[in-house]
Amino acid sequence: MLESLGRINNSLVRSVATAATVCSVVTLSIAIVIGVTNAKDKSAYQFGVYSSLFGAAAGAVFGLIYTSKASENKFTLDIKASDSNVWQDWRNFVVVRKVKESEEITSFYLQPEDKGEITNFQPGQFLTIKLDIPGQNKPVIRTYSLSDYPETGEYYRLSIKRELAPNGLDVMPGIASNFMHDRIHEGSVIPAKPPNGKFVLDLHKSTPAVLISNGVGITPMISMVKACTRLNPQRPVWFIHGARDSQFHAFQDEVMEFAQQNPNLNVHIRYSRPRPEDTGKYHSVGYVDAALIQELCSQDAEYFLCGSPPFIQSITEGLKASGVPNHRVFFESFGKPMKSESEKQTQTATQGEEFAEIVLAKSGKTLSWQPSDGTILEFAEANDIDPPYSCRVGVCGTCMCKIREGEVAYQEEPSATIDEGSVLICISQPGSSRLVLDI
Numbered sequence: 001m002l003e004s005l006g007r008i009n010n011s012l013v014r015s016v017a018t019a020a021t022v023c024s025v026v027t028l029s030i031a032i033v034i035g036v037t038n039a040k041d042k043s044a045y046q047f048g049v050y051s052s053l054f055g056a057a058a059g060a061v062f063g064l065i066y067t068s069k070a071s072e073n074k075f076t077l078d079i080k081a082s083d084s085n086v087w088q089d090w091r092n093f094v095v096v097r098k099v100k101e102s103e104e105i106t107s108f109y110l111q112p113e114d115k116g117e118i119t120n121f122q123p124g125q126f127l128t129i130k131l132d133i134p135g136q137n138k139p140v141i142r143t144y145s146l147s148d149y150p151e152t153g154e155y156y157r158l159s160i161k162r163e164l165a166p167n168g169l170d171v172m173p174g175i176a177s178n179f180m181h182d183r184i185h186e187g188s189v190i191p192a193k194p195p196n197g198k199f200v201l202d203l204h205k206s207t208p209a210v211l212i213s214n215g216v217g218i219t220p221m222i223s224m225v226k227a228c229t230r231l232n233p234q235r236p237v238w239f240i241h242g243a244r245d246s247q248f249h250a251f252q253d254e255v256m257e258f259a260q261q262n263p264n265l266n267v268h269i270r271y272s273r274p275r276p277e278d279t280g281k282y283h284s285v286g287y288v289d290a291a292l293i294q295e296l297c298s299q300d301a302e303y304f305l306c307g308s309p310p311f312i313q314s315i316t317e318g319l320k321a322s323g324v325p326n327h328r329v330f331f332e333s334f335g336k337p338m339k340s341e342s343e344k345q346t347q348t349a350t351q352g353e354e355f356a357e358i359v360l361a362k363s364g365k366t367l368s369w370q371p372s373d374g375t376i377l378e379f380a381e382a383n384d385i386d387p388p389y390s391c392r393v394g395v396c397g398t399c400m401c402k403i404r405e406g407e408v409a410y411q412e413e414p415s416a417t418i419d420e421g422s423v424l425i426c427i428s429q430p431g432s433s434r435l436v437l438d439i
Helices: 002-006 011-037 042-079 175-183 215-231 252-261 290-296 309-321 341-350 376-382
Strands: 091-100 105-112 126-131 140-145 156-161 189-192 209-214 237-243 265-271 302-306 329-332 356-360 365-369 400-405 408-410 422-424 428-430 434-437
Touching: 105 175, 105 189, 126 156, 126 175, 140 156, 140 175, 140 215, 156 175, 156 215, 209 215, 215 237, 215 252, 215 265, 215 302, 237 252, 237 290, 252 265, 265 290, 290 309, 302 309, 309 329, 356 376, 365 376, 376 428
Parallel strands: 209 237, 209 302, 237 265, 302 329, 356 434
Antiparallel strands: 091 105, 091 189, 105 156, 126 140, 126 189, 356 365, 400 422, 400 434, 408 428
16 A cells, blocks of 8 residues: 555645545444444444544545655655765776767767666766777777766766867867767767766755756756756756757757656746747747846856856856855866966966976886976876876866875866875876875
């Protein structure tokens, strides 16, 4: 019975069903007792009526309590990863499905090659993958946001934008993204590390959440929307996304499907260059900006941003100007964040050593570093050493290495989780006159 009641999602319906069930059981039991004892007095029948009513009331209350407890247990189990399922290093995954989502974005569904279980993840986290690309002298490592929050937990989904060469510039197009689009198909095997990242939506909170994205920045937002709809549907959520037109708008149907399921999910789509055939697929014309956000949402909310660096900078500055405190704004960008000149000067003047000796233990090199040499990663590359890296902005954790001796100074706050006694070399410089690293 409890299992059957647990399948009823509507709390009112479940409460009524429980009340009716308990009332029926009590009434039947009292009728049997009266029949067996052959009771004739009026008090016996009154006792039967009152018992049935009391049973119905108790059943209704139990239905409500059982509902909230079941939901709470499911909530806890779904959002917490089991430590026994977390692998530590690279693990092979098979592409079981490949789906074109828009003119630029294609999704890849990954399942473990060993058929074992995979750990759950927090909505907004990313997956680090390793690609053996012909013509590259070492594996190419990249990080991509997980773009789904599957109820069954049987797969990971990466939705990747094909990065073309910028107009007017003689540079290579995105090596990894083009390889994924052109050379990776169903059956391909890709090594991956466990999900990671701090750009996550806390599903325990009730504070309104505003999810703001443009382009491929929609990918972690889809995960957040699905997780919140499934596990915390009472939380008010605004989903604000900007795209060029419907051809470049991925996950249109998925978002609208969840909006129909969740009355607390408010969707606003803005196209910058809509086509005549796009009528009915967007709500406004232009670019997503702080003015639109202020028009749609209350300031008493948490704001999550994902997209291009100029987009994020514009929105964060607009939110700050409107009085939104910094601790309520969270963002992720896989491009270098832009800083003002005053911020750059302050950073250079207050962090790091003037000169330092860096010992790269595994490479057997002892080198002299100065501030003009840049980060430890840039310094290593300039000296013909190629440590692993991906994002170069302290997000993915790929470049993490052990510190054997000395200290480091970070140029900006790391986003990735760092092991004790380790450092992210992509955003750090020596913080002591001698630094020994396990590189």
